[in-house]
Amino acid sequence: MIINKSAHQRGFAAGSIYKSEVLDLENPSSYFCRDPAATDxxxxxxxxxxxxxxxxxxFDDPFYSYYDADKSSFVLHKFKYKEAxxxxxxxxxxxxNVRAGKKAIIMMRIQV
Incomplete structure (x- = not known):
């Protein structure tokens, strides 16, 4: 097989892996929300x-956060995978409903 340089630069033989992360809040009064006090x-x-x-x-970037009604505080989860x-x-x-989101699906693409 003969491949020219520009075909390789455009992504010939490159692939992507798709990952889905399903986030489910078990407490019915909890909801996804960013902490307004955490400006960073x-x-x-x-x-x-x-x-x-x-x-x-x-790795270790903030991934998602939610308000936990049982603890009356915001909970932050970090990204746990090694690859970007x-x-x-x-x-x-x-x-x-504004606070009805109890389940979220995040689809991520990993370039190989």
Whole structure:
């Protein structure tokens, strides 16, 4: 097989791996939200506490946060995978109530 240089630069024989992370809040009164007091999180998380589409996540970056009604505090989870991933889509499952999102699905793309 003969491959020219520009075909290789455009991504010939390159692949992507898609990973889905399903986040499920078990407490019915908890909801996804970013801590308003933590001003350093706005570059990693949207107001809903989930990463924005297109964000590149690295190991130990803030991944998502939620308000835990039992503890009356915000809980922050970090990205636990060693390889960097780009957020491809973020979906919240539930109805249109503001605080009804109890389940979220984050799809990430890992370039190989």
């Amino acid at each position: 999180l706005h570059q990693f998380l949207d107001e809903d506490g989930l990463p924005p589409v297109g964000a590149v996540l690295k 991933a780009a957020v491809d889509s973020v979906r919240q499952c539930g109805d249109f």
